[in-house]
Amino acid sequence: MPELPEVETIAQNLKMGIDTPTLIGQEITKVSTRWPRHIERPSISTFRKKIRNRIIEDVGRRGKYLVLDLDEGTLLIHLRMSGDIRMINEEDVRGRFEHTILHFASGWQLRFSDARKFGRMILVRDPEEIFAKLGPEPLDPEFTVEAFANILSNKKRMIKPLIMDQSFIAGMGNIYTDEALHIAGIHPSRRSDGLTSGQVEALWSGIRMALLAGIQNNGASIDWIYRGGEYQNHFRVYQQPGEPCPVCETPIERIVLGQRGTHYCPSCQREK
DNA sequence: CACGAGACCTGTTCGC
């Protein structure tokens, strides 16, 4: 479920506390889990010890990581494929996929629902340990067309897998990459070093437009796992094989690239 | 360095 817009939405909701209290100021009393591998590091016992009595001071996002600043250290949460996280009152029945729970002194809980169990929590002293491996934030004002052209200039790869590489740009996943490439009119298997400067600019713009539209719609809710977002109602190509292209009516095609389902318009996004 | 395949996991949906 989570790419940049979904994680951003979750972070904002947890911070604002829409129908629940805000996460900010909550004191963690303990963590409970039925799937210990949700705790990637430090070891589960150290994690339990260090997380106890910590206060959450801020909530944010970096790439696809949900970032909880604590009074000592930082808790990073990665939702991977099927993760979802929300504030729930301790009275509420535990859901089928709510494998890991942070308990707060207030009686509220942060529940990590994760059907496929790929998600991870990481407690670090300095989040730079993790963030150093991430590429730039695509919505950051510093991420200009020139900056994009610059990082692109060293690469010679197929464009779609490149855009999804977190060390190249942070936060792009399968949905928003397919959408961005369609907006830009670029075939997903084109080589990154074969783009014209016009295409580079169109792609930079397409990436930002797709992400902003996603955030504006609170992210995308595709299947039974996520709730909330509406962006799935605005997909141009993602998971729309056979449907008419919103631009030219040509049926959308589906291929596999880098082992990921890939959707594009064979007319708007020419191979060569 | 670039790239494909296999792992890690489980649930839902599709095709026969």
Added chain:
DNA sequence: TGCGAACAGGTCTCGT
């Protein structure tokens, strides 16, 4: 109706 195959928002590791 039943049952296996295909597919799913991500990322890591290994071999070529």
